[in-house]
Amino acid sequence: MFASDRPHPLSDVPVGQTVRVEALLNLSAPLKARLTALGLVPGTELVVERRMPFGGPVVVRFADQRFALRRTDAGGIVVRGEPRCEFC
Amino acid sequence: MRILLIGQPNTGKTTLFNRLTGLQAAVGNWSGVTVEETVGRIRRLGYALVDLPGIYDLVPISHDEAITVRALASGAYDGILNIVDASQLRRNLQLTLALLSIERPIVVALNMVDVAEAEGKAVDPEALADRLGVPVVPVVARTGAGLDALLEVLDETMVGRAYAGRPAGEEREAAFAEAAAVGGESAHVSGGTAVLLKRSDAPVLRRRPEIDVGPKLEAALQAVEPAFSDPTLRRFLAERYLEGVPEIVNDVERRRPALRSVREQLASALHAGGTESVQAALVERRYAWIDALIPAVVRQAAPRRRPASERIDDIVTHPMVGIPLFIALMLFIFQWTFDWLGTPLSEALDAFFSGPLTEAVGRGLEAIGAAPFFRALIVEGIIAGVGAVLVFVPQIFILFFFISLLEDSGYLARVAVLMDRLMDRFGLSGKAFIPLIIGFGCNVPGVMAARTIESSRERWATALITPFMSCSARLVVYALFVGAFFSRGQGLVMLSLYLVGIAMALLTARLLTRTVLRGAPSMYLVELPPYRVPNVRTLLRGTWEKGKGFIIKAGTFIFGGSVVIWLLGAVGPHGTAASIEESVLALLGRALQPLFQPLGFGTWQAAVALITGFLAKEVVVATLGIAFYAGEGTALTAALKSAFTPLSAYAFLVFVALYVPCLATTAALFREVPRRRWTVLMMGYSFALAYVLALVIYQGGRLLGMGG
Incomplete structure (x- = not known):
């Protein structure tokens, strides 16, 4: 169950949830380098837009850009939920 | 004159290239249409223009990106035309800042200003040029808008006088003064640019920013720089060396094996400080600089309703309907x-x-x-x-x-x-x-x-x-x-x-x-660019x-x-x-x-x-x-x-x-x-x-x- 007060792997985050990146762990060196260049670094806010079925890629949006990541790679990104706004 | 066309993937490099050269290289709306170098001629100026695969950063990951970094490292060019997607300014400028370490003439073509405007973002090219220290020309490559101005600025920038080396302090000021004295032409001062527009009376003086990379990294860069003979490429090559770009590492360490210890010590020092890599350290500094810059150069209108692309993707990439x-x-x-x-x-x-x-x-x-x-x-x-x-x-x-x-x-x-x-x-x-x-x-x-x-x-x-x-x-x-x-x-x-x-x-x-x-799974990261209504032409x-x-x-x-x-x-x-x-x-x-x-x-x-x-x-x-x-x-x-x-x-x-x-x-x-x-x-x-x-x-x- 996703709780916004503790860290989660990005792969567990439900669609529509806004989270903040805590750390990039367990990622291959090229992927880490690419994400770094794109500005996906600790502190970045991102939204999970879509999770493709059967364990397919996860689509995330951050800083006005949208990328698809594999579920296993998303598991290497540790995030923490933003408290949900009660009016949304 | 030989100009390299450099930019991130899917920013319209090839569209601009085709517009400027009259050639017909293949274009598309996905990252990686251009996979090799294509050379064309800008007829009006007689310059050779080289279209290269897109890169996000100067550390290549794929085969086609390596082609671009190799071209930049070769030094076989007179200037760079850097194309920047105005609707993705933040991450595009990260590359621009990295390119500024090359002390040769650089002109920024600020492309897709129409797309940015549709998204409510108005970029001020003059303010951007002042902060970057290089000329910035707004264009729409797809329609050809702004291309005349771009060619004019490119020409003015390229015919200027180049100052080799990295003058510092008084020497640098003297170089700027000398540049200003070259009336009617443009001039470049290493580490900065002084552009004097031909038709304006007042010279426009611009300086490239100096981004503080921290004492450890700066010391290592200065230790490595003497290994490179070309003064205009020293900083660029030293950065790539410390970032560990394989071709450059091999080249340097064959000539100067002693530098290996500088690279390794820097890596461990950064690690101890919680920074992942030299690349991460550089990128972090550049983003910090950009985040301070953006409010000064971009006017963001109130966010409108969700972009059409995202609404289309609700259906097209729907988990059940998509396939x-x-x-x-x-x-x-x-x-x-x-x-x-x-x-x-x-x-x-x-x-x-x-x-x-x-x-x-x-x-x-x-x-x-x-x-x-x-x-x-x-x-x-x-x-x-x-x-x-x-x-x-x-x-x-x-x-x-x-x-x-x-x-x-x-x-x-x-x-x-x-x-x-x-x-x-x-x-x-x-x-x-x-x-x-x-x-x-x-x-x-x-x-x-x-x-x-x-x-x-x-x-x-x-x-x-x-x-x-x-x-x-x-x-x-x-x-x-x-x-x-x-x-x-x-x-x-x-x-x-x-x-x-x-x-x-x-x-x-x-x-x-x-x-x-057989081998380890590869990297998978796919950008979903905004949809585009295809242009009939x-x-x-x-x-x-x-x-x-x-x-x-x-x-x-x-x-x-x-x-x-x-x-x-x-x-x-x-x-x-x-x-x-x-x-x-x-x-x-x-x-x-x-x-x-x-x-x-x-x-x-x-x-x-x-x-x-x-x-x-x-x-x-x-x-x-x-x-x-x-x-x-x-x-x-x-x-x-x-x-x-x-x-x-x-x-x-x-x-x-x-x-x-x-x-x-x-x-x-x-x-x-x-x-x-x-x-x-x-x-x-x-x-x-x-x-x-x-x-x-x-x-x-x-x-x-x-x-x-």
Whole structure:
């Protein structure tokens, strides 16, 4: 169950949830380098837009850009939920 | 003057390149359309402009990115034209800042200002230029807006005087003063630029920013810089060296092994401070600088409703609807190409070739008193051979039109997301689907498109299976036979041939990635660019550029092939053959005929057509046209019906779908896959696969009583 007060792997985050990146762990060196260049670094806010079925890629949006990541790679990104706004 | 065109993927580099040079390099709306260097000339200035693959950062990850970094490191250029996507300013400027370490003239083309405005972002180019220390010109490459101003600024920047080295303190101020004194021209001061616009009275002085990288990194950079002789590239190369770009590391450490310890100590010092890598340290500093800059140069209107692209993606990448929609779209394209539009047009063209054209040419030749030999060569050789191929021009252009539409709209990137789970099962990623779809048009660009795949084993596997995709040349063979033998369900028969190719490609991928190309899973990160309403001009031009190769091939390769094949058919071992049955062509075919007997098409004509088909797959049709002495269209159909049954025709088509890549594709594979034996192995493998499959279909069909 996703709780916004503790860290989660990005792969567990439900669609529509806004989270903040805590750390990039367990990622291959090229992927880490690419994400770094794109500005996906600790502190970045991102939204999970879509999770493709059967364990397919996860689509995330951050800083006005949208990328698809594999579920296993998303598991290497540790995030923490933003408290949900009660009016949304 | 030689200018490098540098920018992030999908920012419109090639569109700008085409606009400035008048060339027609391929463009699309997905990351990685350009996979090699293309040189053109800016006519108005007489400068050479080099279009290079897009890069996100100066640390290359894929094969095509390495080409760009190598070009930058070579120093073989006078200036850089950096294209920046105004709608993605933050991450684009990260690259711009990295480029500023190259102390040569740089001009920023701020592209897609219209897209940015539509998103409510107004970028102030003057403010940006002041902060970056380089000229910034707003443009819309797709429409050509702002290009005159861009050329003017580029010229002013390039003819200026360059100051080598990195002057500091007073020396630097003196250099600026000297630059300002060079009235009416522009000048560059290393570490900064002083641009004096020709037509303005007041000189515009600009300085490049100095980004504080922290004491540890700065000390290491200064220790490394003396290893490079070119003062304008020192900082750039030192940064890449410390970031660990393999080619630069190898070069430096061969010359100065002692520097290795500087690099290693820096890495461990950064690690101790919690920074992942030198690259991360540099990128972090650049982003910090940019985040301070953006509020000063971008005016962001209140966010509007969700962008249309995201609303379209709600449907197109929907977990349940997405894949059925993709399949429906492919079926729709097939229907247009083969049934609804392509075939009627082809039939009309065929009627023209076999009727009025052949008669008119025949009468004309008779009237001018051409020798019977030449009459036969032209009518039975050239018109029959080239005509048999040209008849299919409509289908091919329709197919290329749809492929251009897919490329230009941004949909291909979505396909790479939709198909990832499926492709993963076969050891590839969803990105491999893009080269495969392009391969439907022509295998050669398909094989080349594999370059954007980061992992080498996946890239090679994708390139090697791309020839199983039925290209437009094979479509010509299918269309001829399907039209002749299957009166109902033509679309389905056609589709089954494409599916056989896809199935064999996937199975082969699994085989390759489980054996010779085994390895760790590769990097998968696919950007979903905003959708674009395709520009009609770009679309038609893209279709023409792709399709014209087919017409050129018909006019050259197939023309020549037809003449040679016809001559082989007219000449026997002892001079002129009395009939084609005694010709060299027939002898050649008969030698191989027994090989194909078990597959149901053991005629010498089919055997010869398959051999010549290696040159180009359309030649199969041209050869059959000549060998059956029938020409194109209705007469050829009748001849085929006497040599094939529907079952053996289908076995023949499956064989053609798979048997070997054509000459041009083989050459592309040799270029793209570094181990030659793999390409050779693949050719033997695909021939064997085609043989076994055709055998099973023919013999199996006979056992089931389908006639033979």
